[in-house]
Amino acid sequence: MTETTSILPDDDILAQALNWKKNGRDVALATVINTWGSAPRPAGSQLAIDETGQMVGSVSGGCVEGAVIQEALEIIKSGEPKTLEFGVSNDEAWEVGLACGGKINVFVEKLD
Amino acid sequence: MKTTLLEELQQARADKRQVVLATNLASGDQKLLYPFDNEDKSELSEAARNALRYDKPATFESDDGPVFLNIFNPSLRLFIVGAVHIAQALVPMAAGADYEVTVSDPRRSFGSSFRFPNVTLDNRWPDEALEELDPDRRTAIVTLTHDAKLDDPALQHVLKSDAFYVGALGSGRTHAKRQQRLLKAGFTEEDFARIHGPIGLDIGAKSPAEIAISIMAEITAVLRGKSKA
Structure with a gap:
């Protein structure tokens, strides 16, 4: 008597991104590519955003997702990928920076 | 990212393949790498292999700029031979550490869903x-029965696989006898050296739960490269 478990959970971020795309929506993917100091989510963590601003996943503990969504909507229009920097060392980004004092880089790309 | 590439990535994940998504951060160019499917010795392949092995994404400095290597490893799996008391303590610990756990025991009084709720028996x-389980690089196996009739066939099977961890419960004396039997069955000293025995990190564990902790700690140490495989 055996059971099988699917490797892809129901809340799979990439599955949701693909699903949105198949339903005719434009989609962007954000991925944490580097962290320094105390960062809430490790490199590799992902957030998928659709053209209406809906999101699944996370790139921080909720600290920078708002700013990432804004950039993602721009990138959906332009189609040009971009690396965003958030953290204490960037004074201008402090408004949307990480309260924990860490620094993260987030790569944002459109799903073509 | 191209939708077709994302579809290929999702298929690879569903097939439980170890796959790396390589993204050139300057150009946005992307490709999927399956570094364990070939012997390629390039720095990129080695970096991708290490990222998968340590379960940690990495950035590779290529001639064309930084390349982010995001990793997609299949779930970790733990196969426990022997539905014994230690197994009852080990199952929830392993599940909590995100292992898909299977408990194997043909003795139904041991391997009952009464003793092991919420786990594949x-x-x-x-x-x-x-x-059927087909152990791979993301699979750990522990034998806990002390009974050669049950433990040995399992060990003989996994020593031919790529399982990252093989551990066998039993004293030094039991382990020495096990060695003799396996060598007699045609396995080499090198094969035998893959078996962690007596099982677990030496933390002075006595109770079933403590022994389970020492086993889980040893599996983790091997997985994360802190201890020999």
């Missing part, structure tokens, strides 16, 4: 169950 002979 397999009442076939362990080597038969392992045949």
Whole structure:
């Protein structure tokens, strides 16, 4: 008597991104590519955003997702990928920076 | 990212393949790498292999700029031979550490869902169950029965696989006898050296739960490269 478990959970971020795309929506993917100091989510963590601003996943503990969504909507229009920097060392980004004092880089790309 | 590439990535994940998404951060160019499917010795392949091995994404400095290597490893799996008391303590710990756990024991009074709720139970002979499980680089196996009839067939099966961790419960004396039997069965000293025995990190564990902790700690140490495989 055996059971099988699917490797892809129901809340799979990439599955949701693909699903949105198949339903005719434009989609962007954000991925944490580097962290320094105390960062809430490790490199590799992902957030998928659709053209209406809906999101699944996370790139921080909720600290920078708002700013990432804004950039993602721009990138959906332009189609040009971009690396965003958030953290204490960037004074201008402090408004949307990480309260924990860490620094993260987030790569944002459109799903073509 | 191209939708077709994302579809290929999702298929690879569903097929439980170890896959790396390589993204050139300057150009946005992307490709999927399956570094364990070939012997390629390039720095990129080695970096991708290490990222998968340590379960940690990495950035590779290529001639064309930084390349982010995001990793997609299949779930970790733990196969336990022997539905014994230690197994009852080990199952929830392993599940909590995100392992898909299977408990194998043909003795139904041991391997019952009463003793093991919420876990995959397999009442076939362990080597038969392992045949179907097909242990890979993300699989750990522990034998806990002390009974050569059950433990040995499982060990003989997994020593031919790529399982990252093999551990066998039993004293130094039991382990020495096990060595003799396996060598007689045609396995080499090198094969035998893959078995962690007596099982677990030496933390002075006495109770079943403490022994389970020492086993889980040893599996973790091997997985994360802090201890020999």
